[in-house]
Amino acid sequence: MSRAALLVLADGRFPAGGHAHSGGAEAAVKAGRITGAASLESFCRGRLHTAGLVAASLAASAVLGVDPMALDAAADARTPSPALRVAGRKLGRQLMRAARATWPSGELDALAREFPKGAHQPVVLGLAARAAGLEAVDAAYCAAYESVSGAASATVRLLSLDPFDATGVLARLAPEVDRVADRAVEAARGVCDDGVDALPAASAPLLEIAAELHAAWPVRLFAS
């Protein structure tokens, strides 16, 4: 394997559609829950330990060879908001296109055939990491980091936040990203033994509720 493949996959410029999504930041900014670097950090911390942990566990499980169909159903069950399920599948479809072009793989082809409109993004991310020769921990890091980096860069655009402050937030969260990635890999090992019910089901009700409200806005900068 090449560990550098992780840099390709985790690069914010990897053309997989993430730039059009705010990870809930747009709704949180409008609601006054993100007003600057400090509240962005709180928001990201909440996302990391809930949606981020679940995504990282799904991705790590896919790398370990857990059935992607079962993982996709588990992702659905852990995503109460229909708007977030749609966004997750859209992003999964976009990542699938980029991943198949970058690391051609029979497993990716099979999943694309099964879900022409997209499987959940973390499941595709895990299979992409597997196709790139990466390990479960790599996919877990990628998912955990993405769960906060998208919201941070969206907030730079939404609030004209100082980009150095936003990057500082991500750096301060790094030790927690480490812990979430470790927990995700541990959970994924449990899934190999006990099935997908062993996946964490941490949820952030405000993210889900705000996503539903956001999806109904007539004017918005981000798709979710």
Place this chain on the structure above:
Amino acid sequence: MHLDHTHDGPAAVSADAHRPDGSRRALRIGLGGPVGSGKTATVAALCRALRDELSLAVVTNDIYTREDAEFLLREAVLPPERITAVETGACPHTAIRDDISANLEAVEDLEDEVGPLDLILVESGGDNLTATFSKGLVDAQIFVIDVAGGDDIPRKGGPGVTTADLLVVNKTDLAPYVGSDLGRMAADAKAQRAELPVVFQSLRSGGGVQDVAGWVRAQLAAWTA
């Protein structure tokens, strides 16, 4: 451009000339240009000129609303199922150049749902003079500027003005009112673009509309040849 290589498995990856079932896909033409230059109105005029002879669809890239898609729907230039809007996350140029996946999905879904199609017009969100379309997304691109944006724009050049397959200088009827020198714009465009074509268009008087439609027909003839 490798338009003719084929892929195993489902769904085309990018610019493949063929759809998964082996049929030739629709020609895709991008329309870009600054905010307010008349991209949406040009799309509407093209739809009216071509809809009786071609099977058409449109993808709009609104920046933060669905206004462009709604304008086309209100004008009833095409049935609603033939118009799709893509959301671009505050970066219209990213969605047509650096990360084209959402737009590729939109064009592929249109072909699946209302196809077979001859032509898909992909309209960029209003942007700046550097915005160009990826060759992975479109086969040819039109850059639309207008005389009221300043008659020095062709002289300034930039990727859109210099490299677009067709440059449309719109709103020529306004030239006397905004002091724009059409002769100078034509000369500057010629200097920047050499043999690449330029059309001066006025949607009010109708001048140039048929020239743009004729250019599109020629692109389609080359694509299907």
